Amino acid sequence: MKALATAWRRAWRGWQGLWRAAPPTIPPTLWQSVLGQQPWLARRTAWEQDGLKQLAEGFLAQKTFSGGHGLVVTDHMAVTIAAQACLPLLHWGPHALDWYSDFVGVVVHPDEVVSQRTAVDGAGVVHRYRETLAGEAMQGGPVMLAWSHVRGGARHGGQAGHSLVIHEFAHKLDMRHKTADQAPDGCPDLPQGFMGQPSHMGTQRLWRQTLYNAWEVHQQQVAMAERFGGEAPWLDAYGATSPVEFFAVACEAYWADPSAFEQACPTLWPLFHAFFTPGQPA
């Protein structure tokens, strides 16, 4: 993996003394150009776009972008990724970027990456296999993204409700406050009193039961569609893989196409709405 400093970082390095006071601003023309290519971001209210721009500026000041396989990460690419990565943080106040404080690096490859994997089965046999990845979020480590998929705005060819960036950063939300031996489980760290629950255990139980029930229904729908030609669910079939992937896929859908998500996932909507927009009426 070849790491290249981006033009963005080079341009800002000279301003480093100013970063502590306030991150540099994204030029308005660049911001408008990024929004113009992502209608689902451009549809956000002016207040949300302003908040998103500020978050993206903070994100860009804190993170380092590198290109793999000879890719040079342009300012436009970095801002595109930053805007999508920060969207889920929009309503979480001035310390929202702390959710991403466990890592610095964002690695962007031109296309999918083939990764060597090792797995041990129940009998103790070690299996080695190759996996093609469009993106990956590593616990305590960088986020990897394939630019071809970010630019396409979809993992499977431009369907609504997809954002590879939000998918990978949703994994980061899931990993927050989890130790190395505590795998992500689709249940992010929830605030005290979440949805009127009096205890931390109650909030976690509510989230888990609701998400896992919806995941089981999704699994069944995907299986019916694949085996018997039933109607495929609106939510990406990839979510059937595990509760962890279901959470990431649902986060993509919630942010990329909120009204379709509300219709397709009525049990998840109140949960996600309470989590991502605390204090706002459903």
Ligand SMILES: [Zn+2]
């Ligand atoms: Zn995933």
